[in-house]
Amino acid sequence: MNKILLVFLTILFLNSCSNPTTEKDKGGWIGGEIVNPVSNHILLTKNEKIIDTIPLDSNNRFLYRLDSIEKGLYNFIHNEYQIIYLEPGDSLMIYLNTLEFDESLAFSGKGAERNNFLIEMFLYNEEENQKMPAFYQLNADLFIPKLDSMRQVRLKTLDSFTQKHMPCDSFLEVIQANINYDYFAKRELYPYAHFGRKNIENTNKLSDKYFDFRSEIEYNNKNLQSYYTYYRFLLSHFDNLAFEQYKDQADYDNESYLHVSNKLKQIDKSVTLETLKNSLLRSSTRQFVMNSKNRNEEKLILDLFNSISTDDAHKFELEKLSEASQKIMPGNNLPNVSLVNYENQVLGFNSIIKEPTVIYFWSDKSVNHYKNVHSKVEELTQKYPEFNFLAINTNEDQEAWKRIVKKNNYNKNREFRFQNPKLALENLVISVINKVMIVDKNGVIIDNNTNLFSVTFEEELLGILNQ
Known part of the structure; x- marks a missing residue:
């Protein structure tokens, strides 16, 4: 965060807490800056209940007043979860860089020493x-x-x-x-x-x-x-x-x-x-x-x-x-979810799947994961040429996806993105990014939830080939 702004806001917070009119303040403030934000807001929750959605300004900063603070733990959510502890009268400044979420997280202001x-x-x-x-x-x-x-x-x-x-x-x-x-x-x-x-x-x-x-x-x-x-x-x-x-x-x-x-x-x-x-x-x-x-x-x-x-x-x-x-139980047809290819064409699974296919997913928010799965698939493609391996990105940003595909020299013919990620994630019951699905040449589901890195994954592929 801009150091001048940080000092100014911290002094503002501390002065407000020392003011006789606010010494018994039942509320408090949280503010700060998100570097490399993944959305335009943060969520503040307590015990699974959303307290408020807090917007980021054009400089990715925020400032929010809680009129009443119940002493205890809160969740600060911006793609990842972070616990914070608040008490009445706190004026907590939060700084984080989403590329190094845990390592960069730092607090200042009243309540900082606890957090x-x-x-x-x-x-x-x-x-x-x-x-x-x-x-x-x-x-x-x-x-x-x-x-x-x-x-x-x-x-x-x-x-x-x-x-x-x-x-x-x-x-x-x-x-x-x-x-x-x-x-x-x-x-x-x-x-x-x-x-x-x-x-x-x-x-x-x-x-x-x-x-x-x-x-x-x-x-x-x-x-x-x-x-x-x-x-x-x-x-x-x-x-x-x-x-x-x-x-x-x-x-x-x-x-x-x-x-x-x-x-x-x-x-x-x-x-x-x-x-x-x-x-x-x-x-x-x-x-x-x-x-x-x-x-x-x-x-x-x-x-x-x-x-x-x-x-x-x-x-x-x-x-x-x-x-x-x-x-999506085994034996059912794979839902014909709409995908976008590298040339910006909208296609359904039905028009893409013509042979036994392994479908895996990745997000640009999980860098190590997408690098590891693509590396693993490159190895598996050589060993099991009978299978098609489709990579599907789960994010909204088309251009960011294409930049990653190009930068890493991934096979553009096997890279897709969900046209409607929210709907697709619901229809395919995807909550963890390491989920993998296997279908036959007709798009019939063989396995609705497996893992590329499972010790039995290659045995499963061999079993399918030997049927």
Whole structure:
């Protein structure tokens, strides 16, 4: 951000907070600058509820007044999600570059020290995660001390911050949750990472006290329900509890009907906070529907979801998602979605698909992904010339798409863009960019959701060729 503007706005904010007429201000301000914005606005939400859509000006800056601030966590959304912590009277300046979202994010103004500390804790997590693959190979008597040591480092960092800034109890709860639930998550993952999902029965070799940390889990914390560390932990924790219900019947498979039905029941059993329960149910059911390849199992999961959830909006959303999902089940014809080719011609799938085809998707917002998938497809094209590989860009900007295709020397005959990305993403049930679809020469769906980087992907291609 222009340094003069930054200083001016910061002084303006701090003066407004020190003014006797606003000392008891129940609201506050947020403002800042987005470098390389991907849209003309940001979203501010709390607990999945949109507070407002905040426009960017011609210089990609924004300034927004909240008349009333409920102390706690908010989501700041501009293509990616970022947690911020607000209190009444705050005047928070935000700076970020979308090309390096997490690395560039910085705060100034009143409330900055709290939010910069949140970022520091996030970066601690990232740094620790780099070490974890090696740690998961250790025996439990060596693994747990390593984990305890990392936890103590963060607790000491929190203690230093507390002595210097004297934060309120609400903020301390958030940071302690960050430390504790990240620790719990690693404890939960260890048996699977160490023994492997196929040998998870070896968990009985662990100490009887290994899972004692579960007694510290809060299943109904209203203040943390939108905090990704807490929410993400609960989802993975319920995956583990679900598997414990069927581990004598089948191997671990978090996309199976058996797994998801048990997961929904475990959520229902443990969570009483209605908004959190409904959100966990929605996330788990939505993921199942997105990956479903079986009509009957999908219906059973939706019936179970509808019997537990009390959120009508979630029910309507998943009903519509299921309707789209049913249309792209294996054996159905691929919807004739409109595409735009490099020459700006509008074509349908029907006019393009004349041979067995692998359809993959990419976005200019995920640079590493689109480079990796194109590199992988170049390799697969040489090995499996019987297949056509179609790349479809999911963004709105035609010229930006063409620039990337030209710059990277991609095969223009195999590069397309959705004419109406929003509609196409809905019709093809695409929520993650790494989704891949396979159809036969007649456009009949063989696989509605696979992955180029799956260890079984090439086996699947060979199986299709040998039919």
